[in-house]
Amino acid sequence: MDKYNAYLKTIDRVIEQGPYKDSWDSLGRYQIPQWFRDSKFGIFIHWGLYSIPAFGNEWYPRNMYLQGSPEYEYHIKTFGHHKDFGYKDFIPMFTADKFDPEEWADIFEQAGAKYAVPVVEHHDGFQMYRSELSKFNTFDMGPKRDVLGELFQAFHKRGIKECASSHRAAHWFFMGHGKEFDSDVKEPLVRGDLYWPAMPERDPTDIFSEPQPSQEYLEDWLLRCCELVDQYRPKLVYFDWWIQHIAFKPYLQKFAAYYYNRMEEWGDEGVITYKHDCFMFGTAVVDVERGQFAETKPYFWQTDTAVAKNSWCYTENNVYKTPNELICDLVDIVSKNGTMLLNIGPKADGSIPEKDRAILLEIGKWLKVNGEAIYGSKVWRVFGEGPTKIPEGPFTDSQEKRFTSEDIRFTVNGSNLYATVLSYPEDGVLTIKSLAEPSGLTSYFQGAIEDVSALGFSEKVQWERQKEGLVIRSTSIKSPYPVVFKIKVR
Numbered sequence: 001m002d003k004y005n006a007y008l009k010t011i012d013r014v015i016e017q018g019p020y021k022d023s024w025d026s027l028g029r030y031q032i033p034q035w036f037r038d039s040k041f042g043i044f045i046h047w048g049l050y051s052i053p054a055f056g057n058e059w060y061p062r063n064m065y066l067q068g069s070p071e072y073e074y075h076i077k078t079f080g081h082h083k084d085f086g087y088k089d090f091i092p093m094f095t096a097d098k099f100d101p102e103e104w105a106d107i108f109e110q111a112g113a114k115y116a117v118p119v120v121e122h123h124d125g126f127q128m129y130r131s132e133l134s135k136f137n138t139f140d141m142g143p144k145r146d147v148l149g150e151l152f153q154a155f156h157k158r159g160i161k162e163c164a165s166s167h168r169a170a171h172w173f174f175m176g177h178g179k180e181f182d183s184d185v186k187e188p189l190v191r192g193d194l195y196w197p198a199m200p201e202r203d204p205t206d207i208f209s210e211p212q213p214s215q216e217y218l219e220d221w222l223l224r225c226c227e228l229v230d231q232y233r234p235k236l237v238y239f240d241w242w243i244q245h246i247a248f249k250p251y252l253q254k255f256a257a258y259y260y261n262r263m264e265e266w267g268d269e270g271v272i273t274y275k276h277d278c279f280m281f282g283t284a285v286v287d288v289e290r291g292q293f294a295e296t297k298p299y300f301w302q303t304d305t306a307v308a309k310n311s312w313c314y315t316e317n318n319v320y321k322t323p324n325e326l327i328c329d330l331v332d333i334v335s336k337n338g339t340m341l342l343n344i345g346p347k348a349d350g351s352i353p354e355k356d357r358a359i360l361l362e363i364g365k366w367l368k369v370n371g372e373a374i375y376g377s378k379v380w381r382v383f384g385e386g387p388t389k390i391p392e393g394p395f396t397d398s399q400e401k402r403f404t405s406e407d408i409r410f411t412v413n414g415s416n417l418y419a420t421v422l423s424y425p426e427d428g429v430l431t432i433k434s435l436a437e438p439s440g441l442t443s444y445f446q447g448a449i450e451d452v453s454a455l456g457f458s459e460k461v462q463w464e465r466q467k468e469g470l471v472i473r474s475t476s477i478k479s480p481y482p483v484v485f486k487i488k489v490r
Contacts, residue, residue, distance in 0.1 A: 003132070007223050011258050018261025022253040024280035030260060032285060032300055033269035035161065036236065038376040039114035040334050041367070043360075044165070044238075044304055044343035046119050046312040049090040049126050049142075051348040053078070057311035058345075061087045061124040065178035065185065086184030087124065087175070088194050094142035099350025101147075105154035107352060111360035112367030114375070115161035117238050117341060120148050120228060122167045123174040125194050129232065133224055136194040143350075152232055163236035163271075164228055168221055170242040172213045173201040191220060204242055212247040222251045229259050236271040238287070238304070238341075244276040252279060273302050273341075275394075287341075291394040292329065296336045296383040303333055306343035307359050309398050314345035320355050323362035324481055328403055330363070331420045331482055332390060334374055335383040335409035369456035370484045373418035377411035381445075384409040385434050386422075405430050417487040424483045428474040435470035435487070451488040461485075 015022050020030070050060045055078075056071050063071035065082065079085045108116050121127045127137035129148035138147045152162040175198040178185025189196040197217055202209040213221075228234065237259060243252060256272060256279065263270035272284035286301045293301070307326070308318040330340045342363075344356040367374060386407030391399050405425035411418045419432055438446045449470070452463040454477055462473040470487075477483060 004219065004223060007226070008219060011222070011226055011254060014261050014265075015254065015257045018257065019264065020257040020260045022250070022257040024253065024283060027253065027256050027260070027283035028280065030256075030283055033271060035269065036115075036271045036285070036339070037300055039161065040339050040374050040377070041111075041113055041330060041363075042115035042117060042161075042163070042339065042341045043108045043111065043113045044117050044119075044306070044312075044341045045346065046122070046343055047346045047350075048119065048122050048128060048313070049087065049094055049124060050122065051314050051346065052090045052093050054313075054315045054348065057315060058122060058313040062174050062177065065175065065180075065183060067177070067181060082178065082181070082183035082185075084184075086178070088136075088184065091126070091136075091141050094138075094348065096138075096143035096145065096147070096348075096350040098347075099143065099145070099147070101150040101154040104151065104346075104352065105158050105160065107357055107360055108155075108160055109158045111364040112371060113160060113342075113360075115163050115236060116151070116155050117163040117165050117236060118148060118151055119165045119167060121224065123170045123240075125168070125171045125174070125196075127224075129228070131224070131227060133220070133227060134192040134194075136192075148232060152234075161235040162232070163238065164232065164234040165238035165240065166225055166228065167240035168224055169240070169245070169248065170204065172197060172217055172242075173199050173204070176201050191216065207245050209245070213245065218247060218251050221248075222255055225255050226258055229262055233263075233266060233268065234270070235268070236273065238273045239275075239278065241275055241289075243274070244278045248278070256283060289394045290398075291396040292333055292390055292392075293336050293338070294390050294392040296379055297338070299337070301338045302341055303329075303338060304341040304343065305329065305397050306345075307356050308343075308345065312343055312345060314347050314353060314356075318345070318353075318355070320359065323359050323366075325401075326359065327363060327366050327481055328401070328422050329397070330374070331409045331422065332384070334377060335379065335411055335420075337379045366481050370420075370482075372413055372416075373411050373420060373455070373484045373486070377413045377418070380410035380412050380417060382410065382434060385432070388422075408432055408434075410434070415489060417489055419485045419487060421483045421485070424477065424479050428477060429471070431466075431469040431471050432485075433469040435465065437465040437467055439467060448490040449487055450490045453486050455484040455486055457483075 050058045063069045064075040130139035130146045131137045155162045175195045185195050273287040275287050288303045290305050310319045333340050346352050388403050388407045403422035407422040409420045457477050459476045464471050
């Protein structure tokens with residue numbers, strides 16, 4: 001226990017000596033770094049022991065112990081009874097023999113991603129990095145490799161910001177169902193064990209649920225997060241859910257103060273992203289899981305979504321979105337002052353599935369042509385126009401959106417206004433109502449337009465401002481993806 005207490009004292013000392021204290025009042029002075037505001041597009045990665053069964057989703061480690069669930073039945077049929085083959089027995093199978101961090105980084109670079117966020121510890125409690133706090137990690141077991149360290153080196157070489165995601169909080173109860181029958185989840189369980197503490201599951205949406213996480217568990221959570229910061233210096237730390245439980249609040253403040261102080265000490269700028277109002281507004285960046293906002297927000301925000309609709313990790317039955325759907329979502333999010341974090345799920349052997357790869361590369365091709373409307377852009381006076389309504393809030397990304405040629409999104413970059421048509425008309429004629437010819441001082445947009453061109457197309461388009469809007473005509477522009485018009489304003 002001495003090493004734990006010594007580390008806790010180090011955390012307190014860094015907070016005491018740094019500009020940020022562990023209070024919302026102090027943390028409220030935090031400013032989002034410009035690199036994050038400019039990035040607009042990042043890659044999320046769910047890869048771990050749960051990728052081996054590749055069944056259901058990344059909650060397999062919980063659900064395999066939930067009697068009567070499809071995962072429970074599948075586990076017995078495929079791997080045997082839980083007392084003979086439990087979740088820990090996947091570790092020797094996790095050899096990651098096809099894991100090539102350079103290849104991953106190459107794909108992410110080609111996809112146009114500016115930051116990458118591997119999940120370094122999911123709810124299952126298995127760490128994807130070298131740790132002194134538990135031997136259940138990829139350096140000491142399984143592939144015997146520092147997965148996160150290797151990825152960070154590859155990302156750094158390509159200018160991709162190195163980030164990390166911790167989902168540790170919900171481990172408090174995640175393996176608890178294994179104690180309800182004869183399985184390998186047995187006492188005594190001690191700190192550092194893979195299954196510890198395996199407490200009974202309560203309503204996870206009740207932020208006052210009992211029993212609350214113990215001080216020992218909360219301190220262990222804090223130490224794991226701070227160890228991650230000290231060893232790898234991630235530019236962004238993403239937190240998944242259940243840190244919204246009231247018991248985590250003082251520890252969240254300690255972590256944020258420690259992280260921001262450390263980054264400032266190292267001459268760097270860090271970001272924390274969160275969901276469910278876990279942090280006080282303004283002390284970190286709001287994240288919307290699998291969803292968007294219907295309107296522009298005055299604050300910068302992030303959405304995390306995935307190439308697959310049904311799972312964050314690789315499964316053999318993933319249902320994929322199309323590249324066009326994802327590009328349209330990216331454009332919509334950026335127009336509303338947001339950034340998209342798009343998840344892929346590598347296979348257990350470390351290879352990226354062909355479908356995931358193909359989707360990323362298609363997005364990259366579009367961004368290579370149209371990136372000036374995305375990277376480093378700012379919002380315009382309105383995010384867009386058109387009849388298609390975007391559902392508001394989390395877990396709405398599976399709802400199909402049928403965009404029309406009237407659905408247009410705006411961004412600004414330098415002296416140019418960009419109008420992205422989400423579904424280009426077959427006849428090549430479109431009208432941008434927000435840019436209609438001025439008719440007096442009450443007109444919506446009174447700026448002078450000097451030129452209009454379509455990014456990625458050689459045709460010189462015809463354009464004219466009329467009272468109905470800016471009318472653009474083209475004869476050869478055809479695209480299954482959104483088309484961006486660069487509008488030079490004097």
